[in-house]
Amino acid sequence: MLDRRQFCSALxxxxxxxGAPAAWAQGEGPIHLLVGFPAxxxxxxxxxxxxxxxxxxxxxxxxxxxRPGAGGQIAAQQLKTARADGSTLFxxxxxxxxxxxxxxxxxxxxxxxxxxxxxxxxxxxNGLAVSGGTPARSLPAFIDWVKARGGQAPIGIxxxxxxxxxxxxxxxxxxxxxxxxxxxxxxxxxxxxxLGNQIPAGxxxxxxxxxxxxxxxxxxIGVLGGQRQAALPQVPTFAELGIKGLEDxxxxxxxxxxxxxxxxxxxxxxxxxxxxAVPEVHQQLTDMGLxxxxxxxxxxxxxxxxxxxxxxxIIQDSGFQPQ
Numbered sequence: 001m002l003d004r005r006q007f008c009s010a011l012x013x014x015x016x017x018x019g020a021p022a023a024w025a026q027g028e029g030p031i032h033l034l035v036g037f038p039a040x041x042x043x044x045x046x047x048x049x050x051x052x053x054x055x056x057x058x059x060x061x062x063x064x065x066x067r068p069g070a071g072g073q074i075a076a077q078q079l080k081t082a083r084a085d086g087s088t089l090f091x092x093x094x095x096x097x098x099x100x101x102x103x104x105x106x107x108x109x110x111x112x113x114x115x116x117x118x119x120x121x122x123x124x125x126n127g128l129a130v131s132g133g134t135p136a137r138s139l140p141a142f143i144d145w146v147k148a149r150g151g152q153a154p155i156g157i158x159x160x161x162x163x164x165x166x167x168x169x170x171x172x173x174x175x176x177x178x179x180x181x182x183x184x185x186x187x188x189x190x191x192x193x194x195l196g197n198q199i200p201a202g203x204x205x206x207x208x209x210x211x212x213x214x215x216x217x218x219x220x221i222g223v224l225g226g227q228r229q230a231a232l233p234q235v236p237t238f239a240e241l242g243i244k245g246l247e248d249x250x251x252x253x254x255x256x257x258x259x260x261x262x263x264x265x266x267x268x269x270x271x272x273x274x275x276x277a278v279p280e281v282h283q284q285l286t287d288m289g290l291x292x293x294x295x296x297x298x299x300x301x302x303x304x305x306x307x308x309x310x311x312x313x314i315i316q317d318s319g320f321q322p323q
Contacts, residue, residue, distance in 0.1 A: 029061075029087060030060070030061035030062065030063045030087075031054075031058075031060060031061065031062045031063070031086065031087060031088070031089060032063050032065040032082075032087060032088045032089070033047055033050075033051055033062055033063065033064050033065060033089050033090075033091055033254075034065050034067055034075040034078055034079055034088065034089065034090040034091065035047045035064055035065065035066050035067070035068075035075065035091055035092075036067060036068060036069070036071070036072025036073070036074065036075030036076065036090075036092060036096055037066070037068050037072065037158075037186040037187065037188075038066060038068040038185070038186045038188045038189075039066050039188075040188040041158075041186050041187040041188045041191075041208060042187060042204075042205055042207030042208040042288065043091065043092070043093065043207075043252075044064065044066060045207070045288065046091065046121075046122075046207065046252065046285065046288065046290070047064045047091045048064050049281065049284055049285070050091070050121070050272070050275055050281070051063070051064050053275035053278060053281055054268075054271050054272065054275055057271035057274050057275055058267070058268070058271050068185060068186055069185065070159075071095055071096060071099075071100055071158075071159030071160065071161070071162055072092055072095060072096030072100065072159075073096065073100055073104070073107055073108065073109075075090060075092070075096070076090065076092070076096050076097075076100070076107070076108070076109045076111075076115075077108040077109055078090075079109070079114075079115065079255065079256075079257055080108070080109045080114045080115075080257065082257050083257070084256065084257040084258060084259040084260045084261075085260070085261070085264075086256070086260055086261065086264035086268070088256075088257065089118060089254050089255065089256050089268070090115070090254065090255045090256075091252070091253075091254050092252070092253065092254075092255065093124070093205070093250055093251065093252050093253075094163065094250035094251055094304075094307055094311075095159060095162050095163060095250075097111045097115075097253070097255070097304055097308075098111075098304060098307050098308040098311060099161070099162060099163055099311060099315075100161075102308075102311070102312060102315055102322070103161035103315065103320060103322055103323065104161065104322060104323065105322045105323060111255070111304070113258065114257070114258050115255040115256065115257065115258060116255065116256045116257070116258055116259070116260050116265065116297070117253060117254075117255055117297040117298075117300040117301045117304070118253070118254040118255055118256050118260075118265055118268055118269055118272070118297055118300075119253065119254055119268070119269035119272040119273070119294065119295060119296065119297060119300060120251055120252065120253040120254075120293070120294065120295025120296075120299060120300035120303060121252050121253065121254070121272065121276055121285075121290075121292065121293075121294065121295070122251070122252045122285060122290035122291055122292045122293060123249040123250065123251050123252075123290070123291045123293065123303075124205055124206055124207060124249065124250055124251075124252065124289060124290045124291065125205070125206055125223045125224040125225040125229060125249055125250070125289075126163055126164060126167065126203060126204060126205050126206070126223070126224050126250065127203070127204070127205075127206055127209060127220050127221075127222060127223035127224065127232075127235065128142075128155075128167070128171075128201060128202075128203050128220070128221055128222045128223075129194070129201065129202055129203075129204070129209045129212075129213065129218045129219060129220045129221065130142055130200060130201045130218065130219050130221060131194045131195070131197050131199065131200055131201060131202075131218060132195070132197060132216070132217050132218060132219070133197035133200070134197075134200040134201060134219075136221070137219055137221065138221050139221045139222045139236075139241050140241075141221075142201065142221055143175050143177070146175075146177050146179070147177070151176070151177050151178055152177070152178040152179075152180070153177070153178075153179055153180070153200055153201065154179075154180045154181075154182045154199055154200070155168045155171075155179050155180065155181055155182065155199075155200075155201050155202060155203060156181075156182050156184060156190040156193060156194060156199045156201065156202030156203070156204075157181045157182065157183050157184065157190070157202065157203055157204070158183075158184055158186055158187040158190050158204050158205075158208070159183060159184070159185075159186070160181075160183035161320070161323065162183075163250065163311065164181070164202075164203035164204060165181040165183070166311075166314055166315060166318055166320070167203050167224075167246075168180075168181040168203060169181070169318055170243070170246075170314075170318075171243075174243055182199060187204050187205070187208040190202050190204065190208075191204075191208065191209075191212065191218075194212075194218060195212065195217055195218070205250070205289070206220075206223065206229060206231065206232065206288075206289030206290075207288040207289045207290060209289070210231060210232070210287070210288055210289040213232065220232060220235045221235065222235065222236060222237070222238050222241055223235050223236075223237055223238070224237065224238060224246045224247070224248075224249065224250075225237055225246075225247060225249050226239065226247040226249075228240075229289060229291075230286065230291075231286065231287065231288075231289045232289065245314070248306070248307060248310045249291070249307075250307065251295075251300070251303050251304070251307065252290070253295065253300045253303075253304070254268075254272065256268075265297060269296065269297060272294065273294045276292055276293075276294045277294075
């Protein structure tokens with residue numbers, strides 16, 4: 001038989017083992033989910049929706065931590081220097097992970113050497129939208145409108161040296177126009193100027209445009225991708241409009257600092273999968289213009305590599321030199 005001391009010791013050990021999952025769930029503090037763009041934009045809205053559901057799944061506080069600036073570069077640098085203990089993650093789309101390292105000489109991070117993929121949540125498309133004060137309601141009409149104004153027009157983009165900037169250049173070459181990309185510090189300030197008719201058009205992600213499109217305040221006239229978007233069935237793809245090579249779609253995913261424990265990554269990615277399967281979450285993300293689809297860490301890594309290859313070619317063909 002156990003004496004009193006042995007019995008108490010065994011009891012404490014059993015309680016500690018039983019409480020291990022709860023201890024992990026509580027962690028040493030909240031999980032900070034970095035977002036590289038300002039509050040009010042599409043990335044921020046997605047992060048806040050997921051944070052609530054992830055918190056419920058994990059039993060651990062998940063805080064959205066906006067670190068806007070330089071197209072997500074500041075947030076990515078923050079992730080690189082964060083402790084690899086599961087306390088800091090990064091929700092990002094293609095621009096910061098696939099495009100920035102190709103267009104900036106010293107981005108301050110290497111997504112392959114410094115980050116571990118945790119899980120993907122959706123793909124989406126970029127699109128061209130005109131402001132409410134711009135009379136065109138189709139790409140051909142917009143091209144004619146620009147030509148009538150001397151063939152010149154500014155086009156807003158949410159970040160310099162981004163996919164939208166290369167799309168502006170591609171449209172300019174295709175139609176023989178002088179389209180000037182006007183970079184903003186994120187989609188929110190770009191939207192503000194478009195809604196105020198300070199700029200005639202902008203290129204950004206469908207999640208950024210979708211609510212204003214539905215309200216009739218902006219008008220999308222073309223989207224990337226191989227097929228029309230479920231949330232925007234009336235908007236043609238650029239391929240339909242005769243511009244080929246833009247069928248590959250961008251993605252949203254979550255990354256951790258390199259070396260984050262596999263146990264944490266596995267638990268978090270399972271929680272992400274469950275959160276995306278919640279019907280109202282799936283519907284809200286779909287309504288934002290996303291094509292929802294969970295990706296394992298490996299699948300996210302493969303998706304990122306494939307997308308990067310496509311845009312490496314487009315960037316090189318544009319003659320852009322890293323700055």
